[in-house]
Amino acid sequence: MITTxxxxxxxxxxxxxxxxxxxTSDVSHELRSPLMTMTTSVEVMQSRRAEMPERAxxxxxxxxxxxxxxxxxxxxxxxxxxxxxxxxxxxxxxFGVAEFVRQAIAISSAPQTRLKIHPEAEELLVQGDRxxxxxxxxxxxxxxxAYGGGDLDIxxxxxxxxxxxxxxxIAVEDHGPGVAPDERELIFERFARGASAGxxxxxxxxxxxxxxxxxxxxxxxxxxxxEDRTDGQKGACFVLELPTVKL
Numbered sequence: 001m002i003t004t005x006x007x008x009x010x011x012x013x014x015x016x017x018x019x020x021x022x023x024t025s026d027v028s029h030e031l032r033s034p035l036m037t038m039t040t041s042v043e044v045m046q047s048r049r050a051e052m053p054e055r056a057x058x059x060x061x062x063x064x065x066x067x068x069x070x071x072x073x074x075x076x077x078x079x080x081x082x083x084x085x086x087x088x089x090x091x092x093x094x095f096g097v098a099e100f101v102r103q104a105i106a107i108s109s110a111p112q113t114r115l116k117i118h119p120e121a122e123e124l125l126v127q128g129d130r131x132x133x134x135x136x137x138x139x140x141x142x143x144x145x146a147y148g149g150g151d152l153d154i155x156x157x158x159x160x161x162x163x164x165x166x167x168x169x170i171a172v173e174d175h176g177p178g179v180a181p182d183e184r185e186l187i188f189e190r191f192a193r194g195a196s197a198g199x200x201x202x203x204x205x206x207x208x209x210x211x212x213x214x215x216x217x218x219x220x221x222x223x224x225x226x227e228d229r230t231d232g233q234k235g236a237c238f239v240l241e242l243p244t245v246k247l
Contacts, residue, residue, distance in 0.1 A: 148174025
């Protein structure tokens, strides 16, 4: 009797999970069409921005920002649904870490971010999906710009001790409020935002960026976490650690 009840409960839970996953995917796809219409309409209005009165320009700027947030949300929801459905396909290739990080910063929202690459990390190679790993670095940078004071430093080094061997470590440090120890797991959860996410939160975004980081890193057999700055100054240090190719 107990076994039967447990099996029925497990089946019901699995059905609920599958239904929720389909719902997220279906909603995201349905939102794409009106989003495309909104984006096109905004682009038309932007082309005539100079002809608008000041108040209309301000309203348009707010609309542009909200449409961009909407676009990011829909793409993040689609990505989350792919992870949940096990439909993620990786485009693996071998590439140099140092040059990859330079390129990832160059196409990010903060291309002037300071970068330090330790000599021993300059020639290291990894196997991975460039696009997804670049997304990880971009999310760290965006998070630092939004909540970390905007003054960022990125360091690429070889860890002295790590459960992943051999490996390379990419650290993104900021000068924000830092992340309290009891918040360091929470901010990587889905929809972590507002008061529930502690000091590294706000009304911007949907709280999906860092949860996607975790999913991307898992696919690469790596690790990701947040800690205090290494120099003792106020701020947070987001760390990505990846296995490297044995030479």
